[in-house]
Amino acid sequence: MKKNLKIIAILGLCTLILSGCTFAGDSSALTDGTPGFLMGIWHGIIAPYTLIVRFFFEIKMYAIPNSGLGYDIGFLLGIIGAIPLGWLATLISIAFLLLA
DSSP states (O other), X not given: OHHHHHHHHHHHHHHHHHHTTOOOOOGGGOSSSSOOHHHHHHHHHTHHHHHXXXXXXXXXXXXXXXXXXXXXXXXXXXXXXXXXXXXHHHHHHHHHHHHO
């Protein structure tokens, strides 16, 4: 029972952390103008997790307006990188649970 509570707490904490990373709103909320290449990479990395959170909250996965081609290339590179990063996070979580 204690181990199940620990797993639920870890999953809840991960959900809160990931939901805090899912903002891809309009440029009026940004201080440096429209999102560019680096923000495109970040939005691409968190896109799979944003899709899951999107079932529960009304959020955007893709920043509109954006800087155009630079943002699009960054977004695609981020999505490509999201899969290995997701697997790495899963393996680290499993190792943490096994060692605890």
